[in-house]
Amino acid sequence: RQETVIEKIAHRLEEYSIFTETGNDAPEADLSQVEEYALLLLLNAFHEMGAIRQAGVTCSRAGLLEAMKIIPKYERFYDSLLDILDRGGCIEIEGDNVVSTGKVEEPYILERIKNLDEMKISLSQEYPQLVQYINLLDVCIGSYKDVLTGKELGTNIVFPNSSTELIESVYKDEKNSDNNNLLAAFCIENYLQQRLDNKYNGEKLRILEVGAGIGGTTTLVLDRIKNYSPHIEYYYTDLSASFLVYGENTYGKSHPFMVFKKLDLEKDAQMQGFEEESFDIVLAANVIHATKNIRNTLKRVKRLMKTNGIFMMIEGTRVIDFSTLAFGMLDGWWLYEDEDLRLKNAPMLSTDNWRKVLTEKGFRRIIIKDNKKGYQSLILAESDGIVEVEAGKDRKGNTGTGGTARERKNRSEVLLKGRQNGIYTPNEMRVGQIWGEILGFDEINIFDNYYDLGGDSIIAMKILNAINKTYGVNIDISEMMKRLTVVEFGAYMDGRLRDSEVPDVKLPDIEPVSKELEGYPEGIYPVSFAQRRIFILSQLDEAGTSYNVTEGLTVDGPVDFRRFENSLRELVNRHEILRTSFELYDGEIVQRIHKEALFNLEYAEAEENKINDIVKSFVRPYDLKKPPMLRALLVKLDSKRHLFVLDIHHIITDGMTMNLLIEEFTALYMGENLPVPKIQYKDFSIWQKQQYETEAMKEQEKYWMDVYSDSIPLLDMPLDYKRPDKRTFNGDRVIFNISGDLTSRLNNLARRNNTTLNNLFV
Known part of the structure; x- marks a missing residue:
């Protein structure tokens, strides 16, 4: 062979x-020569944080962590530091307890800690090939008190002022x-x-x-x-x-x-x-x-x-x-x-x-x-040439098709973890599969919190849609938000499927509309409920750009302007909603789909400090009678770096849609052929209107009309100022930093209340 x-x-x-x-006789850096210095620096850092000062003191690992005020994200680091102190003879780890040894009070040790600066100079002179290592240890360990308690970022220490100089000498001479x-x-x-x-x-x-x-x-x-x-x-x-x-x-x-x-x-x-x-x-x-x-x-x-x-x-x-x-x-x-x-x-x-x-x-x-x-x-x-793909994406990176294990073969199975015996219920496996595919995981712990897995409200809707389709049910989003782990939601599905007294309403699929609607001129269709609400609110003089959804992305590498613009035009031709205007017809708010809509990519060149001014002038109000409700701007920052800004009216987009449009634009720019969409937004609007006219929906409407027959309660929030009689869009954005410790406590509070950090702040 x-x-x-x-x-x-x-x-x-x-x-x-x-x-x-x-043939290479160059001296190799022997880091054992600085081990004692590093240990004394570390012990001194613990002293500065009020820990391991006296011999014979026993403290639980968790108690010491809390006493030193170390924030949760450094818990692993804390364990590794304890391990170093244990091997250095400064402490003994007994189960979950940390016991300080007599070494921490030895006169020799205390004297060496007192004279660390002299020790650094002496080591640097004796081992000149280790100077860069000694300096790096001194800078890093000397900052532990501020970094581990969340007062300073570790990156600011290792890369001061975004400089690589501190570590450059170590890596380049190692x-x-x-x-x-x-x-x-x-x-x-x-x-x-x-x-x-x-x-x-x-x-x-x-x-x-x-x-x-x-x-x-x-x-x-x-x-x-x-x-x-x-x-x-x-x-x-x-x-x-x-x-x-x-x-x-x-x-x-x-x-x-x-x-x-x-x-x-x-x-x-x-x-x-x-x-x-x-x-x-x-x-x-x-x-x-x-x-x-x-x-x-x-x-x-x-x-x-x-x-x-x-x-x-x-x-x-x-x-x-x-x-x-x-x-x-x-x-x-x-x-x-x-x-x-x-x-x-x-x-x-x-x-x-x-x-x-x-x-x-x-x-x-x-x-x-x-x-x-x-x-x-x-x-x-x-x-070996056999390619795996991301869960939830096809070979070309498009979302929504599910993963493949060995791309040419079968669908990827999401591996469940969390139980020692490795046995999981059928509903845990089905729910875990859906979560894994949409969140992009090959394996999921059934006890992991949904938000810890990177979930948000938009992804939750995708998951819920997939669950409703898989099971043929109609579960409300609130049910998922009450059960934020696979094990909890799996148990909920066990109970729901057993409960024959609560039949699920199976909604019909959305079908493409192949002909004009009776009672409407050609090209005109009813709007969705959300579009009707936004249309009315947008007519307020004060609305301005309040319903503009703007997304900015940095594009690295050279850009072909014509290809960029043509890809966006192809996107407009591909989706009817991007060629749609809104008007009143016979007293009803309707959407008019145009066969064509003129779209041009706007272009500018600027330095980074001028970007805000350019974007402010780019984002302007829309006339809902004139399509497209989409604008795009390409700002050249230098020959290989651009800013891409997409601005779309909320009447035709939301957070999930923006992500999909950007994904499709990227694919088109890369020269990929995308499949023709099976349905358009007008098909959903018509489907929604038809569901509203069913007997079941009329019963729902009657119920809520009876509940609020007297009056609808006003949302009375504890505001600093009196609510104005007329709605305005006045406001501002205030940016400030909170410590890592406070962030961790807020995250824990949000989890305990089964909500997101965003909802907690609101």
Whole structure:
């Protein structure tokens, strides 16, 4: 059998590694030399927060957490700090209790803490190769009191004034990382060499670096592959805009084959403008572990890779206290939800677990180069070409079709968790499947709160619609809001289906209207109840732009203006509601659908400090008699960055619709062919009017007319000012910050009352 590309790389990598290990005598940073200093800094931080000052004091873990006023989001970090103090002999952890040892009162320890500044100077002089590590520890641990109590953001400490200078020296001079970066660069060069030597078809080979950051890996890779520049495209991506600016300033001019683009690994890459199955190599240095769910991240990465494409990672596979102490106060360090894969008190995975999860996700020929002296490993794997997609989306990223497990095969099953015995009721499984598909999860804990899973009122309506359709019932949204876990809603469905005394009303499906309505001229149709209310309110002189729904999005990368405008025009042609005007006909508010509506994309160029003025002048009142009720503005900020503003009247849109329109626009701009909509909004309006005329609805109307036969109660809220006789739209927006601790308490209060944070504030 002929060797594959990755197998050849593995053999050459072994030879190269032997050569570099024997030929490189540069001193490696031995962080054990600063362990005592780090421990004393940490103990001093606990002292400053009023903890572990005296020997022999016993306190519960939870009690100590509360006494130190550490906010909930740092609870994992707190556990890891206790573990370091335990291993350092300052405390002993006995079950759920923390006991301070005699070490905390030893004169030697107290004297060393008193003279930490002198110790720092002495260490820096003795170990000059460790100066950057010592400085970083000093800055980070010295800020724990403010950060852990929510008074300061961890990012402001590690990246002061959005600068990467503090960590740049650590990453760029870190020998263990450099060795792995050199190996990665060698592997990429070797891959390019093999591909170009083996029946190369002239198509450019594409490399995607995710989480490129400050280019610690990039610099070495680019130096190694510079001779192949005519044959490659190199995508330098990161979640942070500041890192992209850094990358473009550092590499852009001298490397014309590079593309600089934002990529969030927590989201579908295709919806961010990346083409599926288009990259030959994906490179990720110390980034994959920083995502919430490794399995989901690998699935998204794999979607970007060609069959037999190479996935190359540099990852920490051992825990070192330096990383925890320096970066543990960053939110991203503790984002992970898949603790079964991670090392204790750390986001990293062992080499065994990397092999396990990569195999599970369809990567093959896995090679792990484990540096026994260091804490990082180089990991290579080959894609088998079988693509998984996001739950709730089809292969092209469109919503509403449900997931697929091995894309070409069957629908994805959402895995339920939470019960030790692994047994779940049929209704828990059906409800969990719907929640997972719509919320975008492959697995759901049946005890997780709906809002903690990222749900909101708009998504709740999608879930409820799916449940009503699946079960053939007509459940009100209020029933779901009372039962915010899969286990609670599953039990509710058990009871509802058992209760034969409460028959469900099965509403008929909405059907497309194929002919003109009797009593209405051509092109004119009744409006929905919501449209009628908004039409009346919009006629008030004071309404102005109060019913304009405006959405702004930043577009990274060059933009084709004509393609942008044509995609929006195609959107207008695709949806009748975007070509609709509103008027009175025979005393009734009606909607008139126009065969065509003139639409032009507005354009401006501006600096960022002028954006607010431009958007204010762009958002203006609509004349409901003149379609379209949609405007779009493209503001050029620089050659590769634009602001896209969409402004639509509320009479034809809502929050959910805005999201769908943006998704469809993105797909059209990317050149995709979308299916023709099965129904239009007028079909819903007619369906709603028909339901209102049924006997069941008349009985409902009679009931409420009887309840409020005397008067309708006025909503009497405790306002600062007297309610005016005439409604106005006067108001203002006041922006202020609240602490992390208060945010956590408010979230807990909202959960206890089964409501959202938004409703709580209202």
